[in-house]
Amino acid sequence: MSGNNSKLLKIRALDVSYGSVQVLFGIDLDVTPGEIVSIIGPNGAGKSTVIKAVIGIAPAQRGSIHFKGREITRQPAHEIPALGIGYVPQGRIVFAEMTVTENLEMGAFLLKDGKRVRDAVDRVFSEFPRLHERRKQNAGRLSGGEQQMLAIGRALMLDPELVILDEPSLGLSPKYVDIIFEKLMGLKEQGRTLLMVEQNAARALSVSDHAYALELGKNRFSDTGQALLNNTDVRKMYLGGA
Amino acid sequence: MMELLDPIVLTQFAVGGILAGALYALLACGLNLVFGVMKVINLAHAELMLLGSFLTWLLFTTFEIHPLVALPFIMVVLFFFGYGLQRVLIERIVGTTELSSLMVTYGLAIIMMNLGLLIFSSDFKAVPALQGAWFLWDEIIISIPRGVAGIVALLVTLSVYLFLEKARIGKAIRAVAEHADVALICGIDVVKIRMITFGLSAAMAGAAGVMLSMIYSFSPETGPDFILKCFAIIIIGGMGNFAGAFFGGLLLGVVEAFTAGFISTQWAEGVAYMLLVIILLVRPTGLRGKAHA
Ligand SMILES: Nc1ncnc2c1ncn2[C@@H]1O[C@H](COP(=O)(O)OP(=O)(O)OP(=O)(O)O)[C@@H](O)[C@H]1O
Ligand SMILES: [Mg+2]
Numbered sequence: 001m002s003g004n005n006s007k008l009l010k011i012r013a014l015d016v017s018y019g020s021v022q023v024l025f026g027i028d029l030d031v032t033p034g035e036i037v038s039i040i041g042p043n044g045a046g047k048s049t050v051i052k053a054v055i056g057i058a059p060a061q062r063g064s065i066h067f068k069g070r071e072i073t074r075q076p077a078h079e080i081p082a083l084g085i086g087y088v089p090q091g092r093i094v095f096a097e098m099t100v101t102e103n104l105e106m107g108a109f110l111l112k113d114g115k116r117v118r119d120a121v122d123r124v125f126s127e128f129p130r131l132h133e134r135r136k137q138n139a140g141r142l143s144g145g146e147q148q149m150l151a152i153g154r155a156l157m158l159d160p161e162l163v164i165l166d167e168p169s170l171g172l173s174p175k176y177v178d179i180i181f182e183k184l185m186g187l188k189e190q191g192r193t194l195l196m197v198e199q200n201a202a203r204a205l206s207v208s209d210h211a212y213a214l215e216l217g218k219n220r221f222s223d224t225g226q227a228l229l230n231n232t233d234v235r236k237m238y239l240g241g242a
Numbered sequence: 243m244m245e246l247l248d249p250i251v252l253t254q255f256a257v258g259g260i261l262a263g264a265l266y267a268l269l270a271c272g273l274n275l276v277f278g279v280m281k282v283i284n285l286a287h288a289e290l291m292l293l294g295s296f297l298t299w300l301l302f303t304t305f306e307i308h309p310l311v312a313l314p315f316i317m318v319v320l321f322f323f324g325y326g327l328q329r330v331l332i333e334r335i336v337g338t339t340e341l342s343s344l345m346v347t348y349g350l351a352i353i354m355m356n357l358g359l360l361i362f363s364s365d366f367k368a369v370p371a372l373q374g375a376w377f378l379w380d381e382i383i384i385s386i387p388r389g390v391a392g393i394v395a396l397l398v399t400l401s402v403y404l405f406l407e408k409a410r411i412g413k414a415i416r417a418v419a420e421h422a423d424v425a426l427i428c429g430i431d432v433v434k435i436r437m438i439t440f441g442l443s444a445a446m447a448g449a450a451g452v453m454l455s456m457i458y459s460f461s462p463e464t465g466p467d468f469i470l471k472c473f474a475i476i477i478i479g480g481m482g483n484f485a486g487a488f489f490g491g492l493l494l495g496v497v498e499a500f501t502a503g504f505i506s507t508q509w510a511e512g513v514a515y516m517l518l519v520i521i522l523l524v525r526p527t528g529l530r531g532k533a534h535a
Contacts, residue, residue: 078426089427093423095417095424102413109430
């Protein structure tokens with residue numbers, strides 16, 4: 001398990017600054033194929049920044065990021081989807097003035113063959129029947145939970161190996177939180193690997209094979225999800241209780 | 243006054259207004275497209291139009307090429323001119339303050355205007371390629387150059403609209419307009435999409451310039467009148483909204499035609515700004531703008 005090639009994603013000593021403000025300090029993180037890996041931490045800890053660095057929209061100053069053994073540290077963001085990485089942004093951002101179908105089509109922008117795009121759209125619709133029902137509506141008219149499904153569906157259009165999700169349950173009703181977590185488990189069963197950031201730390205740890213707790217841009221704890229869930233320090237600092 | 247209320251006269255005004263408005267619509271949609279995608283107000287948009295007009299004039303006077311034949315060629319030239327301009331200049335101001343984008347595009351407008359004066363002088367030019375008139379139901383007169391210009395302007399605007407709605411690249415342009423960051427992680431090369439967008443906008447301006455050359459006389463200093471009206475139109479129609487700019491353009495054409503007919507042509511020139519004030523008083527976000535655009 002410790003061999004280099006057994007890691008799907010490998011982050012080493014990652015520093016990221018926005019302008020003159022450094023927000024990540026030497027982050028290390030590994031994602032093994034087939035696992036769910038979570039990043040937890042308080043607001044502003046730098047969780048989103050870690051995944052933004054992976055997908056090329058935050059600048060990595062130092063350190064390295066490898067995906068499937070290949071260095072992607074400063075790969076331009078628009079080249080990331082072709083590698084097999086799908087991304088679901090924080091705040092379930094969809095193209096509000098485009099239809100549900102068009103949103104999904106954008107997820108497969110790299111495919112120039114219309115037939116393959118339609119097949120991918122149909123595949124996502126079969127996974128999310130609710131989206132199919134609303135396919136002709138503008139995404140701005142969907143409920144929050146539906147928009148999150150759409151954002152996930154869009155990230156699945158190119159059939160990625162690694163799906164990166166930023167706060168997938170944030171701001172959703174309890175019913176949709178359950179639905180989304182069920183979907184995430186489903187993605188894992190399909191053999192996909194998930195890296196996610198979650199505010200709902202207890203819930204995230206309970207489904208995670210591994211998890212990383214960040215504090216002020218540094219690694220603070222990392223272990224299996226279950227071990228962190230039982231760790232008293234983690235409980236005190238991140239789970240809001242004993 | 244009574245004969246002004248004659249339905250024939252009213253129809254005459256309306257038809258004339260829509261044809262003139264179609265040209266405004268084409269120009270304003272191009273301006274609004276760039277604003278919608280990159281939040282840059284291109285003050286040189288009317289100069290791009292005049293580049294199309296002068297190219298038409300050159301081709302017509304030196305090679306006797308008909309403007310309608312020159313149209314596709316001029317649109318292609320303007321597309322690549324806009325594409326290059328985005329690459330070397332406009333891309334640098336994307337995401338900066340609106341003030342710096344105004345200053346850079348104003349500078350560009352001044353440079354283009356002065357180059358125009360150097361090369362072509364301030365004399366007015368015209369391209370009298372089409373003449374004559376059509377008669378609808380024997381009573382409504384449409385000058386052929388105005389009729390053709392209006393119809394071509396409508397067709398070009400409609401084609402661009404369909405491209406944005408249906409084509410793969412057109413949809414990507416809309417996606418970049420909404421969320422450039424998310425478009426990027428969908429694999430869309432956002433910088434390239436912005437170059438295509440500016441090229442498209444310039445090609446629309448070029449097409450408007452070809453049409454303009456057939457119906458008005460123009461000089462390198464004709465730009466400011468048009469850019470101010472386009473400004474009024476996109477504010478009326480909603481900033482960044484394609485359909486809004488289209489209907490705003492038609493509305494201005496019709497209102498100008500009625501003002502010219504009922505009051506005077508001098509008044510018609512100022513009516514754009516009166517319309518702007520009235521609409522903003524009633525609906526501060528424009529006809530089709532969103533409350534928190
Ligand atoms: N584009 C940016 N420019 C400047 N500073 C930024 C930018 N994005 C984030 N930051 C800052 O970097 C720090 C880490 O932000 P980040 O979004 O990674 O935190 P987070 O852990 O995801 O927080 P949250 O739980 O609020 O989403 C914060 O202090 C934030 O203010
Ligand atoms: Mg975050």
